[in-house]
Amino acid sequence: MTELEVLTKTIYGEARGERQPGMEAVANVIINRAKNPGWWGRDVVSVCLKPKQFSCWNEDDPNRRVLEHNLSGDIVYRLCEQIARRALAGQLPDHTNGATHYHTKSVQPRWAEHLVPCADIGHHLFYKEVV
Secondary structure (H helix, E strand, O other), rough: OOHHHHHHHHHHHHHHHHHHHHHHHHHOOOOOOHHEEEOEEOHHHHHHHHHOOOOOOOOOOOOHHHHHHOOOOOOOHHHHHHHHHHOOOOOOOOOOOOOOOOEEOOOOOOHHHHOOEEEOOOEEEEEEOOO
């Protein structure tokens, strides 16, 4: 898969139920991680595909099977692709204020227990400076 395909599918798999700002925020997190190479990966593809980082790529996640199909006819997928193109071109404003992590509001992961979100967008809370 190309960088565009991986980013598009990650946005789709993680945020297709969100409005556009929520989808863009997921793209922001991926770009923020790729800008700071290290544990998460060294580029967009390695960041997206890092095991256990984006649940849509986990083998046991139902979203994984969705991503294996041709989604080009899906209007939401096409919006995700437009967002991914803008993100890769450096034309997507960072709505997350530099976030490198997020979770849905329906869960409270241990890593976020004592952190203050830097953004609240759609169904997700976003964080930066997570140790």
